[in-house]
Amino acid sequence: MPDSGTIRLSQLATRIEQVLEDAFSTMQFWVIADVTNHTHKVNSNYHYFELVEKVPGSDKLIAKFSAKAWGSGANELALFEKRTGQKFTNNIQVLIRVRVQYHATYSIQLDVTGIDTNFTLGVIEQQRQITLERLCRENAKHIQKRGEEYWTRNKSLQLPLVIQRIAVVCAKDSAGWQDFHHTMENNTYGYRFELSPYFTGVQGEANADAMRKRMLDIFNAPVKYDLVVIIRGGGAQTDFLIFDHYAVGQVIARFPIPVMTGIGHQKNITIADLMAHTSVKTPTKAAESIIDHNRRFQELLLTVQQNIIMKVQQGLVVRNGQLDKLRAQVTNDAHRLISLNKDSLYEIQQRIIGQGRAIPFQHRIGISNLAASLLSQPKIILAAKRKDLEHNADNIRYYQAAFLKNRREYLNYYISYVKNVSPESTLKRGFAMVIYNGKIISDPDLLNTGDKFSVIMRDKELLTTLQNKKDYNGS
Amino acid sequence: MEADITYEQAYAELKQIEADIQREAVSVDLLAIKIKRASDLIAICQAKLQKTENEVNNIISQMEKRPSNS
Amino acid sequence: MEADITYEQAYAELKQIEADIQREAVSVDLLAIKIKRASDLIAICQAKLQKTENEVNNIISQMEKRPSNS
Amino acid sequence: MEADITYEQAYAELKQIEADIQREAVSVDLLAIKIKRASDLIAICQAKLQKTENEVNNIISQMEKRPSNS
Amino acid sequence: MEADITYEQAYAELKQIEADIQREAVSVDLLAIKIKRASDLIAICQAKLQKTENEVNNIISQMEKRPSNS
Amino acid sequence: MEADITYEQAYAELKQIEADIQREAVSVDLLAIKIKRASDLIAICQAKLQKTENEVNNIISQMEKRPSNS
Amino acid sequence: MEADITYEQAYAELKQIEADIQREAVSVDLLAIKIKRASDLIAICQAKLQKTENEVNNIISQMEKRPSNS
Numbered sequence: 001m002p003d004s005g006t007i008r009l010s011q012l013a014t015r016i017e018q019v020l021e022d023a024f025s026t027m028q029f030w031v032i033a034d035v036t037n038h039t040h041k042v043n044s045n046y047h048y049f050e051l052v053e054k055v056p057g058s059d060k061l062i063a064k065f066s067a068k069a070w071g072s073g074a075n076e077l078a079l080f081e082k083r084t085g086q087k088f089t090n091n092i093q094v095l096i097r098v099r100v101q102y103h104a105t106y107s108i109q110l111d112v113t114g115i116d117t118n119f120t121l122g123v124i125e126q127q128r129q130i131t132l133e134r135l136c137r138e139n140a141k142h143i144q145k146r147g148e149e150y151w152t153r154n155k156s157l158q159l160p161l162v163i164q165r166i167a168v169v170c171a172k173d174s175a176g177w178q179d180f181h182h183t184m185e186n187n188t189y190g191y192r193f194e195l196s197p198y199f200t201g202v203q204g205e206a207n208a209d210a211m212r213k214r215m216l217d218i219f220n221a222p223v224k225y226d227l228v229v230i231i232r233g234g235g236a237q238t239d240f241l242i243f244d245h246y247a248v249g250q251v252i253a254r255f256p257i258p259v260m261t262g263i264g265h266q267k268n269i270t271i272a273d274l275m276a277h278t279s280v281k282t283p284t285k286a287a288e289s290i291i292d293h294n295r296r297f298q299e300l301l302l303t304v305q306q307n308i309i310m311k312v313q314q315g316l317v318v319r320n321g322q323l324d325k326l327r328a329q330v331t332n333d334a335h336r337l338i339s340l341n342k343d344s345l346y347e348i349q350q351r352i353i354g355q356g357r358a359i360p361f362q363h364r365i366g367i368s369n370l371a372a373s374l375l376s377q378p379k380i381i382l383a384a385k386r387k388d389l390e391h392n393a394d395n396i397r398y399y400q401a402a403f404l405k406n407r408r409e410y411l412n413y414y415i416s417y418v419k420n421v422s423p424e425s426t427l428k429r430g431f432a433m434v435i436y437n438g439k440i441i442s443d444p445d446l447l448n449t450g451d452k453f454s455v456i457m458r459d460k461e462l463l464t465t466l467q468n469k470k471d472y473n474g475s
Numbered sequence: 476m477e478a479d480i481t482y483e484q485a486y487a488e489l490k491q492i493e494a495d496i497q498r499e500a501v502s503v504d505l506l507a508i509k510i511k512r513a514s515d516l517i518a519i520c521q522a523k524l525q526k527t528e529n530e531v532n533n534i535i536s537q538m539e540k541r542p543s544n545s
Numbered sequence: 546m547e548a549d550i551t552y553e554q555a556y557a558e559l560k561q562i563e564a565d566i567q568r569e570a571v572s573v574d575l576l577a578i579k580i581k582r583a584s585d586l587i588a589i590c591q592a593k594l595q596k597t598e599n600e601v602n603n604i605i606s607q608m609e610k611r612p613s614n615s
Numbered sequence: 616m617e618a619d620i621t622y623e624q625a626y627a628e629l630k631q632i633e634a635d636i637q638r639e640a641v642s643v644d645l646l647a648i649k650i651k652r653a654s655d656l657i658a659i660c661q662a663k664l665q666k667t668e669n670e671v672n673n674i675i676s677q678m679e680k681r682p683s684n685s
Numbered sequence: 686m687e688a689d690i691t692y693e694q695a696y697a698e699l700k701q702i703e704a705d706i707q708r709e710a711v712s713v714d715l716l717a718i719k720i721k722r723a724s725d726l727i728a729i730c731q732a733k734l735q736k737t738e739n740e741v742n743n744i745i746s747q748m749e750k751r752p753s754n755s
Numbered sequence: 756m757e758a759d760i761t762y763e764q765a766y767a768e769l770k771q772i773e774a775d776i777q778r779e780a781v782s783v784d785l786l787a788i789k790i791k792r793a794s795d796l797i798a799i800c801q802a803k804l805q806k807t808e809n810e811v812n813n814i815i816s817q818m819e820k821r822p823s824n825s
Numbered sequence: 826m827e828a829d830i831t832y833e834q835a836y837a838e839l840k841q842i843e844a845d846i847q848r849e850a851v852s853v854d855l856l857a858i859k860i861k862r863a864s865d866l867i868a869i870c871q872a873k874l875q876k877t878e879n880e881v882n883n884i885i886s887q888m889e890k891r892p893s894n895s
Contacts, residue, residue: 670717
């Protein structure tokens with residue numbers, strides 16, 4: 001190694017400066033580093049700090065540089081704070097653009113020319129997701145992820161119809177508290193509220209446990225609060241990390257009184273917002289929202305009042321109408337009833353008149369028919385009787401003639417009979433009679449030979465004597 | 476003629492004589508007498524018949540003189 | 546004429562006489578009397594018929610004098 | 616005329632007489648009497664009818680004078 | 686007129702008379718009496734109807750004097 | 756007027772009377788009485804309605820005097 | 826005014842009255858009473874809205890004496 005001889009320290013510094021300038025003057029570097037020993041001179045707007053790299057999981061340093069941000073660099077940091085809601089302070093990891101500068105008295109310094117907002121946002125978001133997952137995991141009964149939304153016990157609480165007793169978690173003397181208090185007290189509707197402030201620090205993760213403790217104070221207070229409001233706001237709003245803190249998220253999610261957040265975060269939604277019953281942007285909005293809530297109740301009252309009034313007036317009109325209608329109906333029906341009865345009476349009268357005239361008339365016709373029938377009948381009867389009589393007379397005439405004729409015929413029979421059986425007829429047929437001693441005899445034994453007797457034949461008497469007698473056998 | 480014998484008596488006797496002769500209950504010596512009696516009875520009957528007929532005709536002719544249908 | 550014989554009785558007797566004559570149940574001796582009786586009965590009946598007819602006619606003519614349908 | 620016979624009784628008797636005569640259940644001896652009775656009954660009925668008719672007409676004319684449907 | 690007969694009773698009796706007359710169940714002897722009764726009943730009913738009508742009209746006119754919808 | 760009948764009772768009775776008259780279940784004898792009753796009931800109901808209306812109006816005007824939106 | 830009725834109770838009662846009136850379940854007789862009650866309930870609610878109980882303020886002032894952020 002060549003010896004350059006003895007030189008003044010400043011000469012060395014100049015030579016180093018020369019080398020560094022040759023090597024780095026045109027270059028800028030994006031480096032990932034942690035911030036420590038940060039101071040911010042507000043008047044000059046100078047940031048002084050150190051950028052370090054540690055062994056992961058320990059505090060052992062691997063690299064360390066002094067750093068500063070002036071002018072445009074300081075402006076970049078202010079913009080960063082504004083965009084991320086993250087204060088540029090110790091113990092944050094940043095992706096930062098630096099120039100390497102050398103100064104004889106300050107040695108090597110990194111001059112900030114820019115800072116990557118997105119890198120820090122990513123880191124914050126990553127942390128946030130881890131916290132949310134842990135909340136869900138460790139409080140499964142009270143916190144659940146449902147789709148992209150988070151359900152919490154607090155969200156499931158019902159707001160009372162009217163909110164009057166409010167516990168307010170905020171920083172003492174903060175602009176947020178003043179805004180909230182002012183808006184509440186001077187509401188245009190004259191609503192009165194009981195505001196119970198519970199002061200606590202609302203920035204810096206270190207205050208998370210204190211805030212949690214204040215919440216427990218609220219829970220244990222003898223007053224039954226309608227709502228807990230967590231607010232911060234006014235002034236420079238840079239550090240919201242407390243509202244992404246696990247302890248704060250957990251106590252909000254599980255709190256038995258509805259929680260409203262109004263923490264003035266313009267960009268992101270914090271875990272506290274996600275866990276709370278309601279979240280609004282600012283303390284003033286929180287106050288307005290509460291006033292609106294009460295206002296809605298009052299409007300409900302007014303609506304009910306209007307409905308009742310309207311319906312009652314309607315009902316009275318309807319009832320009056322019903323009465324009028326009933327009166328008209330009763331009137332009409334009464335008239336109709338009377339008219340019906342009149343008609344009915346008239347019809348009955350007409351029928352009675354008609355029938356009253358018809359009945360005697362019909363009887364007249366009946367009697368007239370009877371009379372005609374009666375008067376014609378005797379002549380017919382008498383004529384028939386006459387005919388009978390004539391018939392009888394004719395019969396008698398006929399029968400007596402027959403009678404007499406029959407009698408004559410019977411007599412004629414006897415006349416001819418007598419003629420036939422008389423002795424004269426017999427003699428004429430050739431028979432003869434024997435008369436002996438003056439008497440007609442029929443016994444031949446009475447006569448003996450020599451006896452004298454007469455025989456009568458027809459109209460002659462023959463005197464004879466018996467000469468002989470012998471038997472006669474008819475042949 | 477017997478004045479007081481009726482037609483029916485006369486006719487009955489006639490019938491009896493006929494019956495007697497029919498069953499030859501009459502001797503020849505009486506026959507002539509019976510026949511004579513029958514002849515008389517017939518005459519009586521005829522007379523009575525004639526008389527009745529005359530009377531009846533009179534009555535009928537009177538009936539017919541009366542107008543039955545005036 | 547018999548005063549108190551009715552038309553019906555007279556007519557019945559007449560029918561009896563008619564029947565008797567028809568079945569020759571009348572003796573010749575009484576025939577004239579029966580016929581006479583029949584003749585009388587017919588006369589009685591005819592008279593009664595006539596009388597009834599006259600009366601009925603009277604009644605009818607009286608009725609017809611009264612106006613039945615005024 | 617009988618004072619206390621009703622129209623219905625008179626009419627019933629009249630119908631009976633008519634029926635009797637119709638089926639010739641009336642003897643000739645009584646025919647005139649029955650006809651006389653019928654004639655009287657007809658007169659009674661007609662008189663009663665007339666009376667009823669007059670009364671009814673009076674009542675009806677009074678009814679009709681009253682305005683029933685005013 | 687009967688003081689204490691109701692319209693309904695009078696009307697029922699009237700309907701009965703009408704029905705009796707209609708089916709000729711009324712004897713001629715009673716016809717005039719029945720018609721008279723009917724006439725009286727009609728008069729009673731009409732009078733009662735008139736009275737009711739007047740009363741009803743009075744009540745109604747009083748009702749209408751009261752304004753229902755003031 | 757009955758002191759202790761309610762509007763609802765009065766109205767129900769009124770409807771009953773109307774229904775009875777409508778289906779002609781009211782006798783003429785009672786019609787005037789029923790109509791009178793109906794008239795009274797209507798008056799009762801109207802009075803009650805009027806009273807209620809006045810009360811309601813009072814309450815409403817008091818309600819409206821209270822500024823609900825100050 | 827009832828001291829211890831809550832908004833919830835008052836509002837529920839009010840909605841009930843509104844519903845009853847809406848479906849005309851309130852008799853005319855009770856209408857004014859119901860309306861009065863509704864009016865009272867509304868007044869109670871409004872008064873409560875505009876009034877706070879100061880007892881709480883006492884508690885707060887006591888709390889503030891104790892240092893809350895130690």
